[in-house]
Amino acid sequence: MSILTILEFPDRRLRTKARDVTVFDRSVTDLVEDMIETMYDYKGVGLAATQVNIHQRVIVIDTSEEKNSPLCLINPEILEKDGVEESEEGCLSVPGFFELVTRAEHIKLKARDKHGKPFEMEAGELLAVCIQHEIDHLDGKLFVDYLSPLKRRRIKSKLEKIHKQQGKKK
Ligand code: NI
Numbered sequence: 001m002s003i004l005t006i007l008e009f010p011d012r013r014l015r016t017k018a019r020d021v022t023v024f025d026r027s028v029t030d031l032v033e034d035m036i037e038t039m040y041d042y043k044g045v046g047l048a049a050t051q052v053n054i055h056q057r058v059i060v061i062d063t064s065e066e067k068n069s070p071l072c073l074i075n076p077e078i079l080e081k082d083g084v085e086e087s088e089e090g091c092l093s094v095p096g097f098f099e100l101v102t103r104a105e106h107i108k109l110k111a112r113d114k115h116g117k118p119f120e121m122e123a124g125e126l127l128a129v130c131i132q133h134e135i136d137h138l139d140g141k142l143f144v145d146y147l148s149p150l151k152r153r154r155i156k157s158k159l160e161k162i163h164k165q166q167g168k169k170k
Pocket of ligand 1 (some may be wrong): 090091092093133134137
């Protein structure tokens with residue numbers, strides 16, 4: 001297993017639309033394991049393959065307190081949405097920023113597990129928000145897209161400044 005590098009906003013590669021996984025082989029289960037390890041290492045609640053520059057529709061999530069129940073969603077598709085919930089979101093690709101985003105409160109979805117087995121599930125609250133956030137990543141979308149252009153520009157310039165400083169240190 002290995003810790004993967006996470007792309008950070010405004011990296012253009014985060015705008016790539018990911019493709020469905022069609023072959024479920026060892027490369028998929030390895031990717032899922034690396035993504036879970038990376039998510040825990042960065043203390044995140046979710047990670048999409050897009051964020052580690054792999055453009056396949058693979059998501060890992062763990063909203064448990066104990067960080068011991070990882071959920072893997074491959075080729076996820078939301079079937080139903082209802083209710084409205086506003087909550088503070090953050091993202092490993094937008095480190096250090098937390099903003100209010102409005103999402104559906106409750107969702108029903110279908111997906112495949114890491115072996116390709118299809119299943120359906122329902123989710124509410126934090127898990128529902130997290131799944132919608134991660135599916136956005138697979139479509140090249142980030143939570144900052146829901147903010148005002150002014151707020152988004154501020155976050156962008158602050159992160160660009162940090163990336164510049166990090167570049168100089170290397
Ligand atoms: Ni994110």
